[in-house]
Amino acid sequence: MGIQQDIDDLLTLSRQLLQAIDDGDWEIYRQLCDDELTAFEPEAAGHLVEGMQFHRYYFELDGNAPLQSTISSPSVRVWGDIGLVTYVRLIQTVDSAGAPHTAAAEETRVWRRHDGGWRHVHFHRSNN
Numbered sequence: 001m002g003i004q005q006d007i008d009d010l011l012t013l014s015r016q017l018l019q020a021i022d023d024g025d026w027e028i029y030r031q032l033c034d035d036e037l038t039a040f041e042p043e044a045a046g047h048l049v050e051g052m053q054f055h056r057y058y059f060e061l062d063g064n065a066p067l068q069s070t071i072s073s074p075s076v077r078v079w080g081d082i083g084l085v086t087y088v089r090l091i092q093t094v095d096s097a098g099a100p101h102t103a104a105a106e107e108t109r110v111w112r113r114h115d116g117g118w119r120h121v122h123f124h125r126s127n128n
């Protein structure tokens with residue numbers, strides 16, 4: 001397995017992760033993430049959140065507006081068992097009146113090789 005294969009796998013996994021978020025699919029999201037995932041994201045109000053419980057809350061909300069995420073300008077780098085994926089995430093949704101909107105957020109996601117695959121271990125998302 002070469003570096004290009006790792007890069008392709010990390011991009012594919014990043015797309016699967018965003019699809020799970022957009023679909024509200026907790027099982028897929030949980031499988032892709034390490035139990036000790038750490039994160040800085042706007043929802044955490046400047047705090048580093050640790051573990052999965054904080055994220056689960058959003059998957060259990062009812063009546064979320066439909067989301068579609070697109071990875072733009074990705075960069076993937078790999079050092080041994082660590083992979084770093086950065087990109088701009090375009091997030092399409094609709095407001096309460098049904099009008100479509102697009103937001104953009106910078107995301108940095110760190111993956112660690114685990115049991116022959118990759119686990120998501122840290123991310124940082126900018127305000128959007």
Ligand code: GLY
Binds near residue numbers: 021055123
């Ligand atoms: N808010 C969960 C995630 O971006 O992974």
